[in-house]
Amino acid sequence: MAFTDRLLKAWYEGHPALFLLRPLEALYRRVAQRKREQFLAGRGNTYRSPVPLVVVGNITVGGTGKTPMILWLIEHCQARGIRVGVVSRGYGAQPPSFPWRVQADQPASIAGDEPLLIVQRSDVPLMIDPNRSEAARQLLAETPLDLLLSDDGLQHYRLGRDLELVLIDAARGLGNRRCLPAGPLREPVERLNSVDALLYNGAAGDTGDGYAFRLEPSVLVNMVSGERKSLDHFPPGQVVHAVAGIGNPQRFFTTLEALHWRPIAHAFADHAAYSPAALSFSPLLPVVMTEKDAVKCRPFAQADWWYLAVNAQPSPAFVAWFDLQLKRLLPARS
Incomplete structure (x- = not known):
């Protein structure tokens, strides 16, 4: 079993050796909380898009179904005449330069696997850059848009946002609820209290704190x-x-x-x-x-x-809630 697999197993099933990582976790938590505090205080170089921006992210390491959910959001917005674009870090992509506009005929080695999949499925305007703020600036300079979606980026505080959607794997949950490297969390669990909506992948139904999708x-x-x-x-x-x-x-x-x-x-x-x-x-x-x-x-x-x-396939309650958010964010199009 690879080291990453063993670590995931320990995070979600428990292992006494994780106790040894608590000092590193404490340091990680302080850094994460400081970044969040600076963002809330308006300090630092944060880019505010001239159009509403929705972050689709997660608080845990690992897959939670973000790409299919982003594709659903794209289709939902396009069906309502909303001109939507996507910005992404482009993990693993190696284009000639950044920011880089992803096209459907590019190889995954240049475009990144998830951005390429999104463009091939939806033909959406999509820009990649490890600095998502630069991706947003360039995409808006090239293409008139009404709304931006950020593929991941919940912790990317250089990018301002108007709505935060966080996806959680219903079966795996939050593991031991500890931060990296002692657990799978990218930010302390209390961060979930400040996001706009939680979506649970694979949940049987909506709960008091979030919506189901499958x-x-x-x-x-x-x-x-x-x-x-x-x-x-x-x-x-x-x-x-x-x-x-x-x-x-x-x-x-x-x-x-x-x-x-x-x-x-x-x-x-x-x-x-x-x-x-x-x-x-x-x-x-x-x-x-x-x-x-x-x-x-x-x-x-x-x-x-x-x-x-x-x-x-998100729950009907989420669809209704998201439509209300679109009316709030884009009143001229309501």
Whole structure:
């Protein structure tokens, strides 16, 4: 088991050795709280966008379903005639320069896997830069927009925001509720008291402190031909090689099991770089991967390689709440 996997297991299942990391956690908490206090006091170099900006982030390390939720938000806004754009850090991207406008035909090595997926699915204007403020400035200079979404960035206090949405994995929760490196939290748990909405991925229903949403598989897409097949393309009991390089690979494997397939799990690190050799599996079976992984593997995909597209489905209460926020943030468009 890799070190990162062992650390995740310790955060969520407990381990006595984490006690040794408490001094480092205390230092991390002080730095995180100081950044937050400076932001609230108006100190520091914070960029305020001329259009409303919505941060879609998380407080924990690891995947919580941000990319599917951002895609839902994009589609929801576009359906209402709202000109929406996205800014992202572009983790792992290596473009010639920053800020960089992501286009659908760029390789993932330049654009980053998640930004490329978002643009290919939605054709949204999207700019990447480790300094999200610069990404926002440049995107607005190039494109007239009504609303900006920030892919992650809850802790990026150089970027002002008008709305904060925080996503939490309902099954994993907040682990031991401690900050890095003694736990999975990027900020102290009290930070959740100040965000605008909590969304729980995989929750059975809304709760007193947040809204439920789920990720629903929609279609199988062949990575060579682009052919789209319904979810009954594989018969019940079909054995497949399942590839997931996301924050929580087990969620993907569980989804395949719920479709009554039998996945041979191949978990990779989040944002993993792939090669044909890394995906050369035996025995020879269909390969099914996440859409995020597929954007990196298309150049060397084989005929029986597929990705499973998933869509976020938030609760009706969240949809109603978000529409109220849009009316508040964009009164001229109400």
